Amino acid sequence: MAAVGAALGPLVTGLYDVQAFKFGDFVLKSGLSSPIYIDLRGIVSRPRLLSQVADTLFQTAQNAGISFDTVCGVPYTALPLATVICSTNQIPMLIRRKETKDYGTKRLVEGTINPGETCLIIEDVVTSGSSVLETVEVLQKEGLKVTDAIVLLDREQGGKDKLQAHGICLHSVCTLSKMLEILEQQKKIDAETVGRVKRFIQENVFVAANHNGSPLSIKEAPKELSFSARAELPRIHPVASKLLRLMQKKETNLCLSADVSEARELLQLADALGPSICMLKTHVDILNDFTLDVMKELITLAKRHEFLIFEDRKFADIGNTVKKQYEGKCIIQESARIRNPA
Incomplete structure (x- = not known):
């Protein structure tokens, strides 16, 4: 197998050519606006590149002299990489689920687990190291040892130091x-x-808040946006903007699901709890005594107590039929600011 250093240039170029690295302006999951976005999920559709990445990861582990019994990829992008590594080199693999199944074995880790064995973690990109640590915790609860993790790309934002503080060496x-x-x-x-x-x-750069593994903080933390500030963001939908402003003004994010069958009960709920909610979810088509006056009174209450009406009704018919549903006797088009399209 070729040395990692010699193969690095062609590997990086190959990943760039399939748009694994994108440059521009991107909003990350954290809310930060980033000039780079890294997405390696697409390599699963390019077998040669997938194998090249997997081989390079395995060679990195070999060069580091790591001793391990099993391999586990951090879900989900690293799973196919771990699969190729294990299949090619005949190494037992473990699969860590992100959530426990509510049926069958209900296991969080799939595969043959032998407590006391050492598991090597495979990851595609490390930023803060949190995803790797989550996998480490799950594996350790199964009685496995975890000492090392191999990553394709270290974003150099503190993840390596964070993992080191938890006894994990990142390569x-x-x-x-x-x-x-x-x-x-x-x-x-x-x-x-x-x-x-x-x-x-x-x-x-992400740093550990202290030595005992408490949550990460950021040296240059992004400013947390209030609901009212988010309401002013560009391209935000007018209804979403109004909802955010209501949430800010009333200091609530509660939505009341009023699944009742009597109009009187619906109106009583709206009047009594209206001051405490930002949205009322209705099913007007299940009201036994629905009239236009009921809807008009509900609209009056919504204006008085300042909440939005969400009519939870499915509109999935042909266009003309949906148009008639909107304009029918329930006057959903006028009353409900939010509607369930399908």
Whole structure:
């Protein structure tokens, strides 16, 4: 198997060519606006590249002299990588589920578990290290030892130090800095892009709050947006904006599900609990004594107590029929700010 260093350039270029690395402006799960987005899920459709990545990960483990009995990929992107590694090298594999099944064996870890054995973790990208730690915790509860993790790309945002603080040694095939260097040398990206990404990484490094493994904090924490601030974000839907402003003003995010069959009970609930909610969910088609006056009174209560009406009704027929449903006697089009389309 070729040395990792020699294969790194072609590997990074190959991943860039299949758009695993995207440059621009992206909103991350954390809410941060990032100049780079890394998505390796697409390599499952490219067997040669998938095998190349898996081989490089395994070679990195071999070069580090890691001793292990089983392999577990962090769900979900690393699962196919772990599968290829184990199949190619005849190594037992374990699969960690993100959630326990509510049927069958209800196991969180699938595969043959021998307490006391050492399991090597495989991951595609490490940022804060939290996903790896979650997998470590699950495996340790099964009686397994975890000392090392292999990652394709270390974003250099504190994940390695965080894992080290928990006794896990992180071995990376490539760092984000090295990846940027390779792509710049290949003229895939320019110096300005490299600078933007490096500044973002330096300004957003995750660190352990203390030595005992408490939750992560960020050196340069993004400003937390209030509901009213989120209501002013560009391209936000007007109804979503109104809901957020109501949540801010009334200091509530409660939605009352009023699944009652009598109009009087519906109106009583709306009047009594209206001041405490931001939304009322209705099923007007199950009201035994529905009239237009009922709906008009409900609208009056919604305005008085400042809450939105969510008519939980399925509109999945042909266009003309749905149009008639909207405009029918229930006057859903006028009353309900939010409707369930299907």
